[in-house]
Structures are given as structure tokens and as C-alpha cells.
Amino acid sequence: MPVEPLSQKEVEDRLAELPGWSLDGDRLTRSYRLGSHFAATAMVVHIAQVQEELDHHSDLTLGYNTVSLSVHTHSAGGAVTEKDVELARRVEDLAPGHGAH
Numbered sequence: 001m002p003v004e005p006l007s008q009k010e011v012e013d014r015l016a017e018l019p020g021w022s023l024d025g026d027r028l029t030r031s032y033r034l035g036s037h038f039a040a041t042a043m044v045v046h047i048a049q050v051q052e053e054l055d056h057h058s059d060l061t062l063g064y065n066t067v068s069l070s071v072h073t074h075s076a077g078g079a080v081t082e083k084d085v086e087l088a089r090r091v092e093d094l095a096p097g098h099g100a101h
């Protein structure tokens with residue numbers, strides 16, 4: 001099913017409900033800090049599970065005790081779509097369980 005790019009206003013409205021997330025060029029991004037490298041690794045695995053479930057995948061970077069995401073929609077020409085917002089919301093939902101902030 002084709003997914004349409006969000007307008008600038010729509011992106012801003014979605015971001016208003018996603019504290020910590022921002023628009024970097026044409027991508028939604030957020031970095032989280034965790035209590036340890038192992039905790040960060042576990043969060044990456046959890047995000048990967050969600051991404052497979054949604055069939056939508058961010059560029060996901062594991063640091064020493066950080067996890068960073070950057071996502072846009074390839075099939076929409078690299079624009080931000082509702083699929084990116086949905087992934088961001090799902091990651092926000094799982095983050096507290098990993099002690100991520």
C-alpha cells in the first residue's frame with residue numbers, strides 16, 4: 001500500500017506529541033541514553049523486533065550506552081510518513097522499560 005509524505009505542518013503536529021524527537025533534514029531522529037552498554041544492546045534488539053513487526057526500519061545506531069534512530073520512508077521518496085511516526089511512537093512506548101531517557 002503506498003504511503004503518502006506528510007506535509008511540513010503534519011510533521012510539526014506529530015513531533016509536538018513526540019518529545020525528544022526532531023526533524024533532521026528529511027528524517028525523524030532521536031537519541032536515547034541508557035544505564036549500560038548491555039541495556040542499550042537489549043533496547044536495539046527490542047527495536048529490531050518492532051521494526052520487523054511493522055516492516056519499517058530505521059538506521060539504528062548502538063553506542064557505548066546510547067541508542068540512536070534516524071528514519072524516513074524509502075518508498076515515499078525518502079519523505080517522512082505516518083509509518084515513521086508510528087515507529088517513533090512504538091519506540092517511545094518501549095523505551096521506559098529499558099530505562100532509556
Ligand SMILES: C[C@H](O)[C@H](O)[C@H]1CNC2=NC(N)=NC(=O)C2=N1
Nearest residue numbers: 055056057058072073074075076
Ligand atoms: C519490501 C518491504 O516492505 C520494504 O522494503 C519496506 C521495508 N522497510 C522499510 N523501511 C523504511 N524506513 N522505509 C521503507 O520504505 C521500507 N520499506
